[in-house]
Amino acid sequence: MTTPASLRLSSRGNMPFGIALFGATGVFVALVVALLAANVLYVRGEHVQAAIDSPQICYAVLLSVCTCTITAILSTVVAVPAGYLLARVPFRGRRFVDVLVDVPIVLPPIVVGLALLLLFNQTAVGRWLEDGVEWVLAVLPLHWIGLDHVTSVTYDVPGVILAQFAVASAFAIRTMRVAFEQVSDRREHVAQVLGCTRRQAFFWVALPEVRSGIVAAATLAWARAMGEFGPILVFAGATRMKTEVLPTTVFLEMSVGNVEAAATVSLMMVAAAIVVLLIARTVGARMAA
Amino acid sequence: MLTCDALTIHAGRFHVTNCSLQVERGQWQTIMGPTGCGKTTVLEGICGLRYISSGSLTINGADVTHAPPGQRGISLVPQDGALFAGMRVEQMMGIPLRARGVRRKDRSTAVRDMAAQLGIASLLRRSAAGLSGGERQRIALGRALLCKPSVLCLDEPLSALDMETKAAMRTVLQRIRDKGDLSVLHVTHDMAEAKVLAHTIRIMEDGQLSIPFEATCP
Numbered sequence: 001m002t003t004p005a006s007l008r009l010s011s012r013g014n015m016p017f018g019i020a021l022f023g024a025t026g027v028f029v030a031l032v033v034a035l036l037a038a039n040v041l042y043v044r045g046e047h048v049q050a051a052i053d054s055p056q057i058c059y060a061v062l063l064s065v066c067t068c069t070i071t072a073i074l075s076t077v078v079a080v081p082a083g084y085l086l087a088r089v090p091f092r093g094r095r096f097v098d099v100l101v102d103v104p105i106v107l108p109p110i111v112v113g114l115a116l117l118l119l120f121n122q123t124a125v126g127r128w129l130e131d132g133v134e135w136v137l138a139v140l141p142l143h144w145i146g147l148d149h150v151t152s153v154t155y156d157v158p159g160v161i162l163a164q165f166a167v168a169s170a171f172a173i174r175t176m177r178v179a180f181e182q183v184s185d186r187r188e189h190v191a192q193v194l195g196c197t198r199r200q201a202f203f204w205v206a207l208p209e210v211r212s213g214i215v216a217a218a219t220l221a222w223a224r225a226m227g228e229f230g231p232i233l234v235f236a237g238a239t240r241m242k243t244e245v246l247p248t249t250v251f252l253e254m255s256v257g258n259v260e261a262a263a264t265v266s267l268m269m270v271a272a273a274i275v276v277l278l279i280a281r282t283v284g285a286r287m288a289a
Numbered sequence: 290m291l292t293c294d295a296l297t298i299h300a301g302r303f304h305v306t307n308c309s310l311q312v313e314r315g316q317w318q319t320i321m322g323p324t325g326c327g328k329t330t331v332l333e334g335i336c337g338l339r340y341i342s343s344g345s346l347t348i349n350g351a352d353v354t355h356a357p358p359g360q361r362g363i364s365l366v367p368q369d370g371a372l373f374a375g376m377r378v379e380q381m382m383g384i385p386l387r388a389r390g391v392r393r394k395d396r397s398t399a400v401r402d403m404a405a406q407l408g409i410a411s412l413l414r415r416s417a418a419g420l421s422g423g424e425r426q427r428i429a430l431g432r433a434l435l436c437k438p439s440v441l442c443l444d445e446p447l448s449a450l451d452m453e454t455k456a457a458m459r460t461v462l463q464r465i466r467d468k469g470d471l472s473v474l475h476v477t478h479d480m481a482e483a484k485v486l487a488h489t490i491r492i493m494e495d496g497q498l499s500i501p502f503e504a505t506c507p
Contacts, residue, residue: 186367186371187371187372187373187374189338189358190365190367190371191373191384191388192337192338192357192358192359193336193337193338193358193359193361193363193364193365194359194364194365194384194385194388194432194433194436195359195385195388195389195436196359196384196385196388197357197359197388200387200388204373204384204387205373205384208373208374208375208376209373209374209375211375
C-alpha cells in the first residue's frame with residue numbers, strides 16, 4: 001500500500017463514496033456469481049457424461065467452435081480496415097456509415113435473422129449470392145472433412161456463419177475503431193515523412209500499435225458468435241446434426257423438457273467463454289507490454 | 290537548399306500566412322517563438338503534413354509544394370521522437386530504408402552504422418517502451434538521418450530532456466551541423482539552444498516570421 005491514507009477509499013471522508021462504488025459493483029458481480037453458481041450446482045457428473053456421450057451435443061460443440069473461429073477471423077479481417085477508416089479517414093457520409101455499422105448491435109437478434117432470410121430468399125442479389133456460394137461449395141473438397149452435406153447458405157452451415165458474422169463483426173468494428181482512436185496518428189505521419197506510403201504506414205506502424213486491440217476484437221467476435229441464437233434460428237434453422245450450435249442445443253433440449261442437458265451445455269458455454277476471455281486478456285496484456 | 294515563398298499553411302482554423310524562408314545546404318536555421326505562434330505548423334507544412342493553399346516550396350530547385358511527404362527529401366525529428374511501437378529499435382530505424390526497397394541485410398548494416406555513430410548500438414535489440422528521453426531522441430534522429438535527406442526538420446528536439454542529456458544531444462546535433470551536408474530547419478523556444486546550434490535565427494509571432502538574423506555561433 002503506497003497510497004497515502006487520506007486518498008484511500010477507506011478513509012473517513014471517502015467512505016460513503018467507496019461504499020457506493022463497491023455497492024454498485026458488488027450487486028452486479030453477485031448476480032453473475034449467482035447465475036454461474038445456479039448452473040454449476042444443478043449439473044451433476046452423470047449429466048456431463050450423458051452430454052459427452054451424445055453425438056448431437058458433440059456435433060454442436062464442434063460446429064460451434066468451428067463456426068465461431070471462422071466468424072472471428074472474418075470479423076477481424078473486416079473490422080481492422082473498417083475501424084481504421086472510421087477512426088482516421090474523414091469522408092462524406094462517415095457519420096451515416098458509423099450509424100449503419102452499429103445497426104446489428106441495436107437490432108433485436110431475430111430481426112437480423114429475418115432480414116438475412118429475406119435478403120437471400122426474396123431478392124435477386126441474395127439469390128445470386130446463394131448461387132455463387134453453392135457453386136463454391138460444390139467445387140470445394142468438403143467430403144475430405146466430412147462436410148459433404150453442406151450445399152447452400154440458407155438453412156445450412158454457411159448460414160450459421162453469416163448469421164454470426166452479421167452481429168459479431170459490428171462489435172469487432174466498434175472495438176477496432178476505439179483501438180485506432182486511442183493511438184495518435186502522429187507516428188503514421190512521421191512514417192510518411194520518412195518515406196512510407198499511407199499503406200506502408202498502416203501495415204508497419206499503425207497495425208503493430210493496435211495488436212492488443214486486434215486480439216480484443218477477435219475475442220469479442222468469437223464470444224458474440226458463440227452466444228448468437230436468434231439470427232441462427234431464423235436464417236439457418238435448428239436442425240440436429242446439421243445447423244445445431246450450442247445455443248440451439250440449449251433451446252432444443254429445453255423445448256423437450258430436458259433441463260439437465262440444457263444446463264450442461266450452458267455450463268460448457270460458460271467454461272468456453274471464461275477460457276477465451278482468460279486467453280485474450282493474457283495475450284492482450286503481453287502484447288501491450 | 291530549402292526555399293519557401295509566401296506559403297499559406299493551414300492547421301484547422303489556424304493558419305500561417307506569407308511564410309518565406311531560405312535555408313542553404315550546410316545552413317542551420319532556427320525558428321523561435323512563443324507556444325502556439327505557428328512554429329510547428331510551418332515545420333509540418335514543409336514536411337507535407339499540413340495543407341498549403343498558396344505559395345511555393347522548393348527543395349534543391351524542385352517544386353515539392355504539393356508532393357507527398359515521403360517524396361520531398363525531408364526528414365523529421367518530432368518533439369517526442371514519435372517512436373513506432375510494437376517493434377525493436379533496429380526494425381524501427383530500418384523502416385525508412387524498407388520503404389525505399391533496401392534489402393534486409395543492407396538495412397541492418399546501415400542501421401548498425403548509424404547506431405554506432407550516435408552511441409545507441411546497445412539499444413538496437415530493445416523496444417521503444419522504457420527508453421529515456423535522450424535515447425528516444427537519438428533513435429528518432431538516427432531514423433531521420435538514415436533517409437539521407439536534403440532537409441532535416443527538428444521540432445523542439447531537446448525540450449523534454451534534462452540538462453545533462455540536453456548537453457550530450459546538443460553535441461550530436463553540432464556534429465551534424467559541422468558536417469555541412471544538410472539544410473536544417475530547427476524549431477525551439479530556447480534561445481540558448483538556438484545560439485549554440487543555429488547559423489541564422491528567425492522569430493515567429495502570430496503566424497508571421499521575422500527577417501533572419503545571425504546567431505552567435507561558438
